[in-house]
Amino acid sequence: MKLKDEGKTxxxxxxxxxxxxxxxxxxxxxxxxxxxxxxxxxxLYTYFxxxxxxxxxxxxHAKLRTTKALFRDFNxxxxxxxxxxxxxxxxxxxxxxxxxxSVFVEQYYTSPYMQADxxxxxxxxxxxxxxxxxxxxxxxxxxxxxxxxxAIYLMGPLRELAGLIRLQGGTVPSPLADAAFSxxxxxxxx
Amino acid sequence: MKLKDEGKTxxxxxxxxxxxxxxxxxxxxxxxxxxxxxxxxxxLYTYFxxxxxxxxxxxxHAKLRTTKALFRDFNxxxxxxxxxxxxxxxxxxxxxxxxxxSVFVEQYYTSPYMQADxxxxxxxxxxxxxxxxxxxxxxxxxxxxxxxxxAIYLMGPLRELAGLIRLQGGTVPSPLADAAFSxxxxxxxx
Amino acid sequence: MKLKDEGKTxxxxxxxxxxxxxxxxxxxxxxxxxxxxxxxxxxLYTYFxxxxxxxxxxxxHAKLRTTKALFRDFNxxxxxxxxxxxxxxxxxxxxxxxxxxSVFVEQYYTSPYMQADxxxxxxxxxxxxxxxxxxxxxxxxxxxxxxxxxAIYLMGPLRELAGLIRLQGGTVPSPLADAAFSxxxxxxxx
Amino acid sequence: MKLKDEGKTxxxxxxxxxxxxxxxxxxxxxxxxxxxxxxxxxxLYTYFxxxxxxxxxxxxHAKLRTTKALFRDFNxxxxxxxxxxxxxxxxxxxxxxxxxxSVFVEQYYTSPYMQADxxxxxxxxxxxxxxxxxxxxxxxxxxxxxxxxxAIYLMGPLRELAGLIRLQGGTVPSPLADAAFSxxxxxxxx
DNA sequence: GATGAATGAGCTTTCATTCAT
DNA sequence: GATGAATGAAAGCTCATTCAT
Numbered sequence: 001m002k003l004k005d006e007g008k009t010x011x012x013x014x015x016x017x018x019x020x021x022x023x024x025x026x027x028x029x030x031x032x033x034x035x036x037x038x039x040x041x042x043x044l045y046t047y048f049x050x051x052x053x054x055x056x057x058x059x060x061h062a063k064l065r066t067t068k069a070l071f072r073d074f075n076x077x078x079x080x081x082x083x084x085x086x087x088x089x090x091x092x093x094x095x096x097x098x099x100x101x102s103v104f105v106e107q108y109y110t111s112p113y114m115q116a117d118x119x120x121x122x123x124x125x126x127x128x129x130x131x132x133x134x135x136x137x138x139x140x141x142x143x144x145x146x147x148x149x150x151a152i153y154l155m156g157p158l159r160e161l162a163g164l165i166r167l168q169g170g171t172v173p174s175p176l177a178d179a180a181f182s183x184x185x186x187x188x189x190x
Numbered sequence: 191m192k193l194k195d196e197g198k199t200x201x202x203x204x205x206x207x208x209x210x211x212x213x214x215x216x217x218x219x220x221x222x223x224x225x226x227x228x229x230x231x232x233x234l235y236t237y238f239x240x241x242x243x244x245x246x247x248x249x250x251h252a253k254l255r256t257t258k259a260l261f262r263d264f265n266x267x268x269x270x271x272x273x274x275x276x277x278x279x280x281x282x283x284x285x286x287x288x289x290x291x292s293v294f295v296e297q298y299y300t301s302p303y304m305q306a307d308x309x310x311x312x313x314x315x316x317x318x319x320x321x322x323x324x325x326x327x328x329x330x331x332x333x334x335x336x337x338x339x340x341a342i343y344l345m346g347p348l349r350e351l352a353g354l355i356r357l358q359g360g361t362v363p364s365p366l367a368d369a370a371f372s373x374x375x376x377x378x379x380x
Numbered sequence: 381m382k383l384k385d386e387g388k389t390x391x392x393x394x395x396x397x398x399x400x401x402x403x404x405x406x407x408x409x410x411x412x413x414x415x416x417x418x419x420x421x422x423x424l425y426t427y428f429x430x431x432x433x434x435x436x437x438x439x440x441h442a443k444l445r446t447t448k449a450l451f452r453d454f455n456x457x458x459x460x461x462x463x464x465x466x467x468x469x470x471x472x473x474x475x476x477x478x479x480x481x482s483v484f485v486e487q488y489y490t491s492p493y494m495q496a497d498x499x500x501x502x503x504x505x506x507x508x509x510x511x512x513x514x515x516x517x518x519x520x521x522x523x524x525x526x527x528x529x530x531a532i533y534l535m536g537p538l539r540e541l542a543g544l545i546r547l548q549g550g551t552v553p554s555p556l557a558d559a560a561f562s563x564x565x566x567x568x569x570x
Numbered sequence: 571m572k573l574k575d576e577g578k579t580x581x582x583x584x585x586x587x588x589x590x591x592x593x594x595x596x597x598x599x600x601x602x603x604x605x606x607x608x609x610x611x612x613x614l615y616t617y618f619x620x621x622x623x624x625x626x627x628x629x630x631h632a633k634l635r636t637t638k639a640l641f642r643d644f645n646x647x648x649x650x651x652x653x654x655x656x657x658x659x660x661x662x663x664x665x666x667x668x669x670x671x672s673v674f675v676e677q678y679y680t681s682p683y684m685q686a687d688x689x690x691x692x693x694x695x696x697x698x699x700x701x702x703x704x705x706x707x708x709x710x711x712x713x714x715x716x717x718x719x720x721a722i723y724l725m726g727p728l729r730e731l732a733g734l735i736r737l738q739g740g741t742v743p744s745p746l747a748d749a750a751f752s753x754x755x756x757x758x759x760x
Numbered sequence: 761g762a763t764g765a766a767t768g769a770g771c772t773t774t775c776a777t778t779c780a781t
Numbered sequence: 782g783a784t785g786a787a788t789g790a791a792a793g794c795t796c797a798t799t800c801a802t
C-alpha cells in the first residue's frame with residue numbers, strides 16, 4: 001500500500017517557494033505548484049485541503065526553519081558582540097541560502113493570507129535576541145533603547161544587504177559582510 | 191488612453207493603493223479597484239489599456255512622488271549630518287503619510303509585473319544621496335564604504351521603523367525617530 | 381448601457397428545467413445550463429451567486445408557478461365534486477404542460493439541496509384544498525378522514541397518471557382522465 | 571468482478587442506500603460509499619467495475635428484494651379484496667422497513683443512469699398483480715379499466731402515505747393504513 | 761484481496777476584457 | 782465618455798478510476 005509520504009510535503013513546499021522567488025505570491029497557482037513539484041494537481045489536495053491551507057502551512061514551516069537557523073550554534077553566555085554577530089550572520093546566511101523561502105515569508109506577511117495569530121508567532125521567535133539586548137543594556141554595552149528599535153537596526157538592513165551580496169555573486173563571510181556588521185554594531189553600541 | 195479627466199486617474203491610483211495597503215497586490219482585481227474608485231469596471235479601460243499598464247503607471251507615479259518627497263527642502267550644500275537627516279526624515283515621513291503608496295511600491299517590486307527598466311529607474315533616483323556620501327567620505331566624515339552599503343544601512347531599517355511608529359500611533363518628528371537617526375549616524379560616521 | 385434583463389432569469393430557469401427533464405438533477409452542470417440558455421458560463425453568475433442559489437431560486441419559482449396553476453379558475457363556492465375535479469385537472473394539466481418543471485420540483489425535493497424552510501413553504505400552498513375537504517366532511521359528502529390522507533389519495537396517483545398519459549401521447553381532458561378522476565372521487569366520497 | 575466475499579457486496583449496497591436516503595443520488599460519491607461501508611475506495615472496484623455498474627447492480631438488487639417482498643405470503647386463489655390488500659400492505663411495509671432502498675429505487679428511476687431494459691424489468695414484476703386485476707374485472711368486482719390505471723390508483727398514493735406514517739412515527743398495520751386501503755378499494759371496485 | 765495515495769478530466773467559480781446601450 | 786452586463790479563458794477544487802504496496 002502507498003502511504004502518505006512526508007517527503008512529498010517538503011517537495012511541495014520547495015516547489016511553491018521556488019515559484020514565489022521567481023514571480024511572487026501573486027502569480028502562484030495550484031497547477032503551477034503541482035507541475036513544479038512533479039505531481040498532479042489533485043495530489044496537492046491529499047496533502048492540503050485548499051490553497052490557503054497550503055500557503056499557511058508553508059509559512060509556518062518556513063518561519064520555523066528560518067528561526068531555527070537564526071539561533072544555530074548560539075550560546076547565550078558568549079561575549080555580546082560575538083553573540084550578536086553570530087545571529088546577524090546566521091540571518092544573512094539564511095537569506096542567501098534559502099533565498100526563495102525568505103522571499104515567500106516576506107510576501108506572505110503582506111498578503112491577504114496573513115492572519116493575526118501568525119503575527120504573534122512571528123514576534124515570539126525573537127525572544128532570545130531580546131534577552132541578549134537586555135543583558136547588553138544592563139552592562140552599559142548597548143544604547144538604552146527599545147528592544148524592537150535595536151532589533152530593527154540590527155536586522156532591518158539585512159534584506160537589502162543580502163540582495164546586494166546576491167547580485168554581486170558574493171558569499172558569507174565576506175569583507176562586505178564584516179564591514180556591514182561593523183556599521184550595525186557601531187550604531188547600537190553605547 | 192484618452193486622458194479626458196486627469197482627476198479620475200488620480201482617483202484610480204488612490205483606490206488601487208488603498209486596496210493594496212489593505213490586502214496586498216495578490217488580491218487586487220479590476221472590479222475591486224473600480225468599485226473603490228466609485229467607477230464602473232469599463233471606465234478603467236478608458237484610462238488604461240489593461241491591468242498591467244495600470245499597475246505600471248501607478249508604480250511610476252508613486253515612485254516619482256516618493257522620490258520627489260525624499261529630496262524635499264534638500265540643499266546639497268548643507269552640513270552632511272543635517273542633509274542626511276533631512277533625507278532620512280523625509281523618507282520616514284513619506285512612508286507614514288503615504289503608507290499605502292509605499293506598500294504598493296514595495297510589493298510591486300517583487301511582483302511578476304516588475305520589469306528590468308523599472309529597476310534602473312529606481313536606482314537613478316538615488317543619485318543626489320550618493321553624491322552626498324562621496325562628499326562625506328572625501329571629508330573623512332563617513333566610513334570609506336560602498337555607497338550602496340551606506341544607503342542600505344541608512345534606509346534599510348526605515349521600513350520596519352515606520353511600521354513600529356505606525357503601530358504605536360506615533361508621528362514624525364518624535365523622540366523615537368531622533369534616537370533612530372542617531373543609531374544610523376553612529377553606524378556610518380567614521 | 382446594457383441593463384440586467386429579467387427575461388434572462390426566465391431563460392435560465394427554462395434551460396435548467398429542460399435539462400433536468402432530460403437527465404435528472406444529478407447530471408446538471410453550470411456549463412450545460414449556460415449552453416442550453418445560449419449564454420456564456422460566466423453570465424449565470426451575474427444572475428445567481430452560485431449553483432446552489434440558482435437551483436434554490438428555480439425551486440421557489442417553479443413551486444410558485446405550479447401552485448398558482450393548481451388553483452386557476454378555482455371558486456371555493458362551487459359544488460364540491462366540481463371544485464375538486466378542477467383542482468385535480470389543473471394539477472394533471474400542469475404536470476403535462478410543464479413536465480420538466482414538475483420533474484425538477486420533485487427531484488429537488490429529495491436532493492441534497494433541499495432545505496427545511498422550503499418544506500414548510502410547500503405545505504402552505506395546499507391551504508385552499510384543505511378548506512374544501514373540511515367543507516366536504518362537514519356536509520357528509522366526504523369520508524371523515526385526515527386531510528393529508530385525502531390529499532394524498534387525490535393527488536398521489538397523478539404523478540404516475542401523467543406519466544402514463546404522456547407515454548400514450550394523450551392530452552387532457554381525455555376519457556382516461558375522466559375515468560381516473562372517478563376512481564378518486566369514489567375513493568374519498570362517503 | 572471476483573465475488574470473493576458476498577457479504578461485502580451487501581455491505582456496499584446498504585451503505586449506498588443509506589447515503590441516498592440522507593442526501594439523494596446526486597451527492598453520492600465512490601469515496602463516500604466506501605467510507606460508509608468501512609472499506610477503502612479501491613476495494614469497491616474489486617466488486618464492481620465502475621460506479622455505473624455499482625448503481626445498476628444495486629437497482630436490480632433492490633428492485634428484486636422489493637418485488638419479492640411485494641408478493642410475500644401471496645396466494646393467487648384468495649378472495650380479491652384480501653389478495654389486493656395483502657399486496658398493498660406489503661408494499662407499504664417495504665417502503666417503511668426499507669425506506670432507504672425505496673428512495674434509491676425511485677431516484678434511480680429518474681436519474682441519467684436509468685436504462686430502457688430496466689424499465690421493462692420493472693413492468694414485468696407486476697405480472698401477478700395484473701392477473702389479479704383481470705380476474706376481478708372478469709368477475710365484475712372491479713371497474714373495467716386499464717390495468718395500469720388500476721395499478722396507479724392502488725399503488726400511487728403509497729409513496730406519500732408511507733412518508734406520512736413515517737413522519738408520525740407510526741407502524742403498519744395501523745388504523746391510518748386500514749382507512750387508506752379502504753379509499754383505494756372504494757376507488758377501484760365496481 | 762485490500763488499501764489509500766496518485767492521477768487528470770471535468771466541474772464550479774473568478775476575473776480581465778469587450779461591447780451594446 | 783460612462784456604464785455594467787456579457788464573455789470565455791483560466792483558476793481552484795472534486796471525484797471516478799488506477800496502481801504501487
